[in-house]
Amino acid sequence: MKTYHQFLLLFIFSAFSLHAFSQNKDDAVTLVKQGIALHDEGKYPEAIAKYQEALKIDPDNINTQYELSYTLCSSGRAKEAIPYLEKLVASNKMAQAYDLLGSTYDDENQFDKAEACYKAGIKAFPDFQRLRFNLALAYLRQKRYPEAETYAIEAIKLEPKHASSQRTYALAALGQNKRLCAMMAFCNFLLLEPQTKRSTEAYEYIDKIFKAGAEQKNILITTDKDKISPISMAEASIAIAALATKAMETQNIGSPQERLSNELKMVFETTAKEGEKQTNKDFFWKYYADYFGKLAQTDNMPAFTRLISLSAYREDNLKWFNENDKQLSALDAWVSGTKREF
Template sequence: MKTFLRAILLSMAVSGAAHAQTDSMDDMIKQGIELYDQGDYAGAVAKYEEALKLDKKNPVLNYELAMAYAAMNDLPNAIKYSEVVIKGKGVRPDLRAQAHGTKANSLDLQGKPDQAVKEYKKAIALAPDFYLLYFNLGLTLYNQQKYAEAEEALVKAVQLNSGHASSHLLLGYTKQSQGKRVQSLLALYNFLLLEPSSTRAADAYQELRKMQQQGVSQSGDKSINVNISLPKGEEDEFSAAEMMISLSQASAMTEKENGQTEEEAFYESSRLLFSILGELKKDKNSFWWNYYVDFFYNLVQSEHVEAMTYYISQSSGNETASAWLEEHPEKLDQLAAWYQDYNR
């Protein structure tokens, strides 16, 4: 949460949006922020405590103090100083929202998720366009196994900031927990495109590959078996796609028997998935179809799926993928250019 409105808060410290600030107060707040950004949280607290002697109710100062205590895992004090901001008179809505968010995070860490959810919702009411509030709310709900509510919050986070990798990742795991393979795959593909080379990317890639291969097995006589089962016996808008994923994976497995590499099989199964979904969309009109399916179907039509699959395969430490990327830098550049143009 520390990055939220930092520039605004700095300007507020200078201009004194809530109360007129002395030069001494301004300097101490700036010095405290610098110490915080350097990871010296105790030093920041000491500087803020010194500034409190000049103005105990200053909202910017109390907010920064709450943040410093939260960073030190001193949750009671983080809540205490957040409440000073929340209850203060004339506090800007964006700063009050941030204080609610800090309090919510502290409550969640104290094992009080229900109270945290209430605080996040208060924060969102004050700052409805701040994506991180929705993400943090979604994370708290996910940890409570309230997957439908978590999905709603995370979808909003993605809509507000499509470049926030963590929102796509958690949304993918949320749908996986609901047994919704297609939606989970789409969100994980998007996450890996944004963050292909991290520890959590390696885990997400492995989960993606496992889900792709789910229900497809090979017997001793090299015959391929496909076991298609819809989650909890329910029919939904992705039922047809569920069946096609398994069939396309079986086809990819057959191609591997004929000499196709693992990377080539991954490319082909991904291309088939995105193509099938695009053809199935027709008049479907939901977030999943309009956001993820449209994006990946356009990716197929742009003929950059191959570059994308090799690009995200590097998360697993795949040397073949890395070698391909080194040999085809122009294709990666073309993918990047297409992505930037698509998201304008």
């Protein structure tokens, strides 16, 4: 039988152990914070050392495991991160772990594993947008354009202002020769991200789409990859007939931005009219065609065109914005106040 003295010693020992354990936990948290600060400074080896110390104290801490994995990936040691990430995914407690592991597999040219990881993550965390976006990106790299388009759409629905999802949709559409879809998605991308290297690329794609149509003496911008000629809208194809001819008639009238504004206005209006004939509108018709059709009916087209062509005519467009600040404000108010459907 235990004496009162033994019970007292047991109580004191338990209290001391709990206190020591709590101190150790605090130490681990401090080490992780230090590791994150070192990571942000680009001092990856030092950050990794801090995380490893923290794991010795609290080996099952998922945040520490994730931060260690993230820094390993950032420092070019992705293979070393995989065991930690696989353990995190098995715990099914962190959406970011699925995302980082999927990206790591993809970077290591293990597409099948990446695809399975992303899909498992989507099932476990359906509202985590980045999983759908990165899966779309993985499909795009594989040139599996229909799948890339599908998941890019899902990513856009979860986060409409995510410029990279808009760009991924545009590239997936372009890969299927859906040039109208691509053009409007690139316009949408530039509305969100007008001043980066990617903006220059996006604007060049829009320019190439128009030039391709002009060379054919007709703008053949399709929504169906197998329909390159004017076919009925019932087959989900659209041809903006005679647009190139009209553009050529006015090619020496006004600035390049003004000509582009007129061309886009014709595309937007024509597409919107064709969209009115659609009985079961899909994502493209609701989200892009209807929206840009409404834009074409406003006085905001000049400001819109100047914004999306900023990478091509930076100095000229900045000067225009400086002189037409009210028009830029009006465009911003319209974009903020116009509801979009999916």
